[in-house]
């Protein structure tokens with residue numbers, strides 16, 4: 001029972017370490033914490049987002065393209081032909097404008113399907129227009145697969161490297177990677193000390209683990225407005241409380257090392273997958 005519980009919690013923390021580790025390397029490489037940039041993103045993007053721009057210029061341009069392109073379909077289904085033509089023209093203009101925003105991505109704005117869309121609209125054949133809109137959509141999609149998430153991470157979310165947590169045991173401020181190591185010391189310490197038949201030390205580690213998990217839980221607010229499921233939710237805190245009850249036995253069973261797997265089969269993995277760093281980050 002205790003072995004299984006420790007296994008679940010320890011798996012989560014190992015994932016957490018993987019989660020925090022690569023980010024710190026990126027920060028070291030660039031010399032300043034938090035300045036790590038996704039290697040694949042063009043630097044001209046900086047001009048299109050705050051603080052250099054007043055607002056998210058690229059994102060607004062994207063929405064403009066989307067409205068015009070989708071407007072073609074809306075009017076097509078209404079058989080509003082002047083509307084179809086007007087949206088097509090507006091889309092072509094916006095596509096050109098947007099493609100000029102990021103010179104490094106010029107080649108990714110393939111014009112051929114956009115010209116094809118113009119011809120399809122002129123033909124007035126609904127099937128041809130539908131097909132042409134799909135072809136244009138493929139141009140959008142390919143770039144989104146490569147770049148949408150890195151851009152969102154870089155320009156819309158605070159940087160893990162800039163967030164510090166206060167370790168409640170050492171009473172020191174530290175970044176996520178170091179904090180995760182401390183959390184893991186507490187967790188691993190429980191198992192190690194139980195195995196060494198030192199239940200009193202194991203209890204000290206458990207109490208540190210509780211305090212550190214509480215600090216970790218608060219840290220999510222730096223980026224998330226809503227309560228977090230996984231990793232820091234009530235079920236994980238409940239697991240720790242149950243572990244506490246087990247450890248109160250005068251001589252908790254020794255746990256074989258083998259009982260500590262390295263992967264978690266519980267939901268906390270989802271939070272970590274949500275936080276996989278993108279290249280260079």
Ligand code: HEC
Nearest residue numbers: 059062063065066105108109139140143144147148151152
């Ligand atoms: C060369 C790359 C590229 C191309 C081509 C591209 N996009 Fe985008 N698009 C992006 C990036 C990067 C973002 C993320 C911007 C952000 O979040 O600030 C984005 C975001 C968007 C969004 C906002 C999605 C959201 O949930 O926030 C829409 C809508 C959109 N694009 C529509 C389109 C359409 C329609 C096309 C094709 C006509 C297109 N994009 C072509 C790179 C591209």
Ligand code: HEC
Nearest residue numbers: 157158159160216219220222223228230231232270271274
């Ligand atoms: C530095 C900013 C940052 C911090 C701090 C942060 N997150 Fe996230 N988190 C993100 C981003 C960015 C995403 C991906 C975008 C999304 O899914 O909304 C994400 C996604 C997630 C997801 C998957 C999507 C969802 O909403 O279910 C989970 C779960 C999650 N985070 C949990 C946590 C937990 C737990 C903590 C605290 C230990 C935490 N996050 C702290 C930025 C952060």
